[in-house]
Amino acid sequence: MLKPLLFVLAVTAPHFGHPADPATVKAWDMSIAPDGKTLPPGKGSVSEGLAIYTEKCVACHGVNGAGKPADQLTGGIGTLASAAPVKTVSSYWPYATTLFDYIRRAMPLTTPRTLSDHEVYALVAYILSIDGIVKKDAVMDAKSLPKVKMPNRDGFIDAYGATKR
Amino acid sequence: MQSLNRNIKVPRMTKKSAPSRRKFLKTALAGAGAAAAVPLSVKADDYIEPSMTKPGRGFTPYGMPSGHEDVKRLLRPPGNFPGTGGSLSPLESLEGIITPSGLHYERHHNGIPDIDPKTHKFLLHGLVKTPLEFSMADLMRYPRISRIHFVECGGNSGANAGPQPPQLSAGGIHGLVSCSEWTGIELGMLLDEAGVQPEGNWIVAESADAASLSRSVPLKEAHEQGILALYQNGERLRPEQGYPMRLLMPGWEGNLQVKWLHRIKVTNGPTMTKDETSKYSQSLKDGKANQFNFIQPVKSVITRPSGTMTMNGPGYYEISGIAWSGFGKITRVEVSFDGGQTWTDAEMPGPVLSKALTRFRLPWQWDGKPVLLQSRSTDEAGHVQPTRAKWKEPYSNAQFYQYNGIQSWQVGADNTVKNIYA
Numbered sequence: 001m002l003k004p005l006l007f008v009l010a011v012t013a014p015h016f017g018h019p020a021d022p023a024t025v026k027a028w029d030m031s032i033a034p035d036g037k038t039l040p041p042g043k044g045s046v047s048e049g050l051a052i053y054t055e056k057c058v059a060c061h062g063v064n065g066a067g068k069p070a071d072q073l074t075g076g077i078g079t080l081a082s083a084a085p086v087k088t089v090s091s092y093w094p095y096a097t098t099l100f101d102y103i104r105r106a107m108p109l110t111t112p113r114t115l116s117d118h119e120v121y122a123l124v125a126y127i128l129s130i131d132g133i134v135k136k137d138a139v140m141d142a143k144s145l146p147k148v149k150m151p152n153r154d155g156f157i158d159a160y161g162a163t164k165r
Numbered sequence: 166m167q168s169l170n171r172n173i174k175v176p177r178m179t180k181k182s183a184p185s186r187r188k189f190l191k192t193a194l195a196g197a198g199a200a201a202a203v204p205l206s207v208k209a210d211d212y213i214e215p216s217m218t219k220p221g222r223g224f225t226p227y228g229m230p231s232g233h234e235d236v237k238r239l240l241r242p243p244g245n246f247p248g249t250g251g252s253l254s255p256l257e258s259l260e261g262i263i264t265p266s267g268l269h270y271e272r273h274h275n276g277i278p279d280i281d282p283k284t285h286k287f288l289l290h291g292l293v294k295t296p297l298e299f300s301m302a303d304l305m306r307y308p309r310i311s312r313i314h315f316v317e318c319g320g321n322s323g324a325n326a327g328p329q330p331p332q333l334s335a336g337g338i339h340g341l342v343s344c345s346e347w348t349g350i351e352l353g354m355l356l357d358e359a360g361v362q363p364e365g366n367w368i369v370a371e372s373a374d375a376a377s378l379s380r381s382v383p384l385k386e387a388h389e390q391g392i393l394a395l396y397q398n399g400e401r402l403r404p405e406q407g408y409p410m411r412l413l414m415p416g417w418e419g420n421l422q423v424k425w426l427h428r429i430k431v432t433n434g435p436t437m438t439k440d441e442t443s444k445y446s447q448s449l450k451d452g453k454a455n456q457f458n459f460i461q462p463v464k465s466v467i468t469r470p471s472g473t474m475t476m477n478g479p480g481y482y483e484i485s486g487i488a489w490s491g492f493g494k495i496t497r498v499e500v501s502f503d504g505g506q507t508w509t510d511a512e513m514p515g516p517v518l519s520k521a522l523t524r525f526r527l528p529w530q531w532d533g534k535p536v537l538l539q540s541r542s543t544d545e546a547g548h549v550q551p552t553r554a555k556w557k558e559p560y561s562n563a564q565f566y567q568y569n570g571i572q573s574w575q576v577g578a579d580n581t582v583k584n585i586y587a
Binding site: 013014015016017018019020022024025028029030031032033034060069070080081082083084085087089092093094095097098101102105106109112113155156157158159160 | 244245246248249274275288289290291295296297298299303304306307308354355357358359369371375376377378379383428430432434435436437438439442443446447448449450451452453454455456457458459561562563
């Protein structure tokens, strides 16, 4: 009698993925880690950033990033250990690269993914300048942005211990 | 103060005590001497419900709850940005351990996207030998696993961290948790197919929503535990839960179980995205903050009776609630009637599953006097749910993530049930 052949064939792990070409990967990958290696070309100044902020951001984030109705972006430095901590980009965020990554992917809320990389660099420069984290004549680009040291850079404890692995 | 349930007499509906319908009807029709058992004057028609006298309605392609039911998600007041915020599962109205898909809690960061599975693609790249692209049709060919797990927002129950106890229902306070059967593909299988390079030790997962939400997850756990979920409670994921696919990390903070998943990058170290730095990190009193505290801690809440409910006066009640832990199975739930001075083990009739909601029950005879009801859960890793005060100890006033303090319900002689801090 013929036995079904299927039972004697070894089952190999399925491989249904299609190799992605480097151009596709580069176009998709918009994650910016603290090393800034994937930061795009382009640059932006504080003054350029102020102009864009005034046009596209101030309605939600307030004059000088003071907040309301959306998140407060500035102020609060030195308040984290107080009874009324104020957590802002200036006072709390550990990495400036996160600001670029987040603005580029998610802002403005009603029209995400419409800002050019130049505009994102400029907005980052302007927001960081408000509390003097970068100078008023600063220009942000792929080289300068990862070097910015945020005030709360050392304020986080790796509770999971995962970064050590 | 003595625990009130020590002298409970549990009523049992036995065959002997439960009157048969036939006998009941006979007695009622006779209308003789049955005043105590039959409260109202009874006509024969009362025993023929209108639905018994005409054919019912026809069939429908997708069934809905009875029109007599009105159980809904609790929507928070609309803010300035309609697509951001959340809705909560009405825990006080639900039973068992599975949350109906339409009542699963929601937390979105810029609305619910409408994604066409025919055009949706998933990219797996970064520190891998071969970056891979998948269509949904490709993914549907992989072998699947099914698991029952809760998903809980890292901010769930955070209202109880505030200065005043919110006078809300159980769901209004704790409803950013839901439990489903999830079916999908083991993420490790796809990572192996792409071939992770030795220096790869984290992933970053990204959503295809308007926030392009992204979160980092350690590779080891992503490989061991991660599921690309395609189905929820037997049907394809609801749009609110990430249709056509989401990342599931059982027991971990909801925010990193990225919905509408379209990209995973294998990285060296975490990417430090907005939601793992500025949000979902826990501020301590000294101004430092715990980061990457991924696992949802052991918690429980009595859902019946619970906040905003009205008691029916003294008498028999079944206390019922849910317990869960991101660390594994619930091993014990205790109930206190005296604000935590004495505790009684609740029953867990089952199923008791790892990283799933677990139903507990306890019969209770209420004497009508004020009672401070609490529940306290323990998980298989040995974690015991802390009091609110103990939970708050290390944290700054601004911290509300992963709140798991014991919930206290004050049952009043006036039949009210209030949320209090005890």
